[in-house]
Amino acid sequence: MRLCYRLRAMSKKIAVESPSPCIKCTKSWCCTYFTQQIDTPRSREDFDVLLWQISHENTEAYKDDDGWFLLMTNPCNHLLPNGDCGIYEVRPKICRDHSSDNCEKDGLAGEQDFKLYFKDYTALRKYCKKKFKKWDRWEKKKK
Numbered sequence: 001m002r003l004c005y006r007l008r009a010m011s012k013k014i015a016v017e018s019p020s021p022c023i024k025c026t027k028s029w030c031c032t033y034f035t036q037q038i039d040t041p042r043s044r045e046d047f048d049v050l051l052w053q054i055s056h057e058n059t060e061a062y063k064d065d066d067g068w069f070l071l072m073t074n075p076c077n078h079l080l081p082n083g084d085c086g087i088y089e090v091r092p093k094i095c096r097d098h099s100s101d102n103c104e105k106d107g108l109a110g111e112q113d114f115k116l117y118f119k120d121y122t123a124l125r126k127y128c129k130k131k132f133k134k135w136d137r138w139e140k141k142k143k
Contacts, residue, residue, distance in 0.1 A: 028083040030098060031076040035069040044138050047128045055121050063116040 041047050053070055054061050060071040078086040085091055118124040129135040 028075075028079055029103070031079045031083075031085070033071060033073045035071050037066070038068050038070060040068050044128075044132055044135070047124070047131070048142075051121060051124055051128070054118060054124050060120070061118040061124060062114040064114050 038050075039046075041050050050061060053059060058073045060073070062069055062071060076085075078091070080086050085095070116127070118127065132138065
């Protein structure tokens with residue numbers, strides 16, 4: 001699968017609000033995860049790869065209006081204990097372009113926006129078994 005990098009809800013650039021709503025954020029939600037867009041899985045083999053990916057710690061998968069994504073819930077290495085950015089002055093461009101539009105803290109984006117959501121391997125495998133009626137037989141043939 002070809003992977004494209006992006007952060008959810010960060011593609012739109014807006015003028016920095018004054019004062020920034022991020023000042024009120026104590027948990028720095030946007031710095032505790034990232035998403036990675038993936039090609040739409042279509043075949044059993046594609047879903048088998050997705051099952052492998054979601055088997056890794058802190059990795060989930062979802063589909064929304066923009067396509068399919070892996071969601072990795074891992075805080076940024078530069079996030080300080082108080083929620084501040086440890087490299088604020090030299091932070092990457094994607095961080096500088098971040099918008100507070102659709103902030104999860106405000107409840108404006110999240111699981112309710114997902115068309116499909118897979119918290120773990122078990123949830124995705126259940127979906128695969130429903131999507132592919134002969135999934136169990138196919139899994140046994142793989143061995």
